[in-house]
Amino acid sequence: MIEMSINVTVLGIAQDGGRPQLGCKKSCCHEVKDEAYPAGIGIIDDNGNRHMVDASRTMVHQMEIWNQDMLDSLFITHAHLGHVDGLGLLGKEVLATNEVPLYVSSTMGDLIEKTPSWKFLVDEKNVVLNQFQEGDQIPIGGGCIVPFSAPHRSELSDMHGFIIRGENKSLLYLPDLDDWPSLLLGFELKEWLKSLRVDIALIDGTFWSGEELPHRNLEQIPHPFVEDTLQLLGVKQDGDPDIGFIHLNHTNPLYDQHSQEAKLVNENGWFIAQQGMTFLL
């Protein structure tokens, strides 16, 4: 018998706007050869069922990366643009899914009920709403998916990251976060991940530093800066989880593998998520 395991594929590594980003005239978005799609992962479980986390408008390209053409369930982290702007693709105009379970928090579920174009997907039975609570163990073949709440500006909905647990390993997906202290509540980042038995973590790498968007007030779009997260992580030690950065803003120097910043991430033993990267759990 062939031993199966849960397979997780990175389907997008960009912040919600993608890269190139609309309206950007700077070098970061000029003649970009490899488009970066909004953050998302695809999970194939032991039974061959296909679960997607976050629904981007670029789903057609993400499915290509994933080598799939349909999904069996969908999980949503929160209501910001790049995480939900592909929801409509499940409707009759495109995929025409049939009763695909849609896993959302209760505030995200309320928003779906209140948003006519999303409510329509429920009424037409393209999706079936499943509201989760933090800590629920949502079963998938050979493991489960566990939502956890994370502080992130909540104008529209709250925010949940997910831990995908397989028979051998667990992967944490946390594309958006306001700041580490409000999440960790006194824990050190690596200790927190270890306490959750996480082996691989894909974490918010939106901005390298506060200097990326000189014309925007970053207090209105808070994220932990990668350069600060690196300080928290230090150098990777034996027994530390594998930690990668995802959800990169178009301005982030980590897009350039040869940048000083990318070298620093790698030299410290961490990684920058790449589209198509896979993890066996």
Ligand SMILES: [Zn+2]
């Ligand atoms: Zn986002």
Ligand SMILES: [Zn+2]
């Ligand atoms: Zn740009």
Ligand SMILES: [Zn+2]
């Ligand atoms: Zn967000």
